[in-house]
Amino acid sequence: MLTQAIFFYIFAAMVLAGGVLTITRRNAVHSAMFLIVSLMGVAGLYLLQQAEFLFAVQIVLYIGGIMVLFLFVIMLVNLDQAALQKQFNGQWLIALVCVALVGAQVFYFFSKGAGAFRIATPGVTTLLGPGNTEMLADVLFSEYLLPFEIASILLLVAVVGSVVMAKKRI
Amino acid sequence: MYPITTAHYIALSAALLLIGTVGVLTRRNIVIILMSIELILNAVNINLVAFSQALHNLNGQVFAIFVITDAVAEAAVGLGILIALFRNKETVLADEVDLLKW
Numbered sequence: 604m605l606t607q608a609i610f611f612y613i614f615a616a617m618v619l620a621g622g623v624l625t626i627t628r629r630n631a632v633h634s635a636m637f638l639i640v641s642l643m644g645v646a647g648l649y650l651l652q653q654a655e656f657l658f659a660v661q662i663v664l665y666i667g668g669i670m671v672l673f674l675f676v677i678m679l680v681n682l683d684q685a686a687l688q689k690q691f692n693g694q695w696l697i698a699l700v701c702v703a704l705v706g707a708q709v710f711y712f713f714s715k716g717a718g719a720f721r722i723a724t725p726g727v728t729t730l731l732g733p734g735n736t737e738m739l740a741d742v743l744f745s746e747y748l749l750p751f752e753i754a755s756i757l758l759l760v761a762v763v764g765s766v767v768m769a770k771k772r773i
Numbered sequence: 774m775y776p777i778t779t780a781h782y783i784a785l786s787a788a789l790l791l792i793g794t795v796g797v798l799t800r801r802n803i804v805i806i807l808m809s810i811e812l813i814l815n816a817v818n819i820n821l822v823a824f825s826q827a828l829h830n831l832n833g834q835v836f837a838i839f840v841i842t843d844a845v846a847e848a849a850v851g852l853g854i855l856i857a858l859f860r861n862k863e864t865v866l867a868d869e870v871d872l873l874k875w
Contacts, residue, residue: 604776607777608776608777611777611781615781615785618785618789618815618819619785619788619789619792622789622792622793622812623792625792625796625805625808625809625812626792626793626795626796626799626800626805626808626809626812631802631804631805634804634805634808635808638808638811638812641789641812641815642811642815645815645818645819648782648785648819648822649822652782652822652823652825652826653826654822654825654826654834654837656834657818657822657834657837657838657841660838660841661841664841664845665811665841665844668845669811669844669845669848672848672849672852673804673807673808673848673852676804676852676855676856677804679856680804680855680856680859680865681859682802682804682865685801685802685864685865685866688801688866689801690800690801690802691799691800691801692799692800692801692867692868694798694799695798695799697798698794698795698798698799701791701794701795701798702791702794702795705787705790705791705794706791709784709787709788712780713780713784725827725828725829725830735834738831739831739834739835739838742831742832742835743835743838746832746835747835750839754839754842757842757843757846758842758845758846760846761845761846761847761849761850762849764849764850764853765849765850765852765853766853767853768850768853768854768856768857769852769853769856769857771860
């Protein structure tokens, strides 16, 4: 249990420090690198919660796919001019209000202790089965078959749309 | 402090959501805004997986897969729009794209 707690705090520190550094760096490439640190922390949290399939998906798809896409676009688009200019706009007041509102809620709940969260009791099902990936596949391909197919159409539309938008002349 | 409960994950998720929100609202660079949206979606995923584990129910993890799918689609389309924008207006700063404003 203690090792689990230690790893939780290490991964949480990675997630939060990476997130803060992502939104404060001037250079977009540095931001992308810190975002990778943050995403790796999230992957570690998945592993800590026995969600092995999501751990693999997070590494392969987020860090190996989306972040490489981001880095390609950063190199495709000339960001040198933008790095020299003002990095923050005048919306800090709205941001402050958002943070204060949600932060006050979180502080209220945590000042009352863990009992303030009334989480539903677990049902009769258990997660003890043949393995995380097999059970996930069972649920995904039986109960969620139609949303799964719709998601594939969504990805097709997104791919076609991004090609249409990024191309010079159709 | 140290039996890690679902509340710990909720707190972490809320903090990450706030970081992402501040990034979307205050940064001018569109690439960083898209990265902040990824942070927000990851906060949602942490929450979904934590509740899936707490309730012994795999539906949360299936939803996390769908959220990741949406994040991929959003990143692809967003970066496509960014390239088209940079080709037409030579800028990546969000507040310089004000063609519809008067």
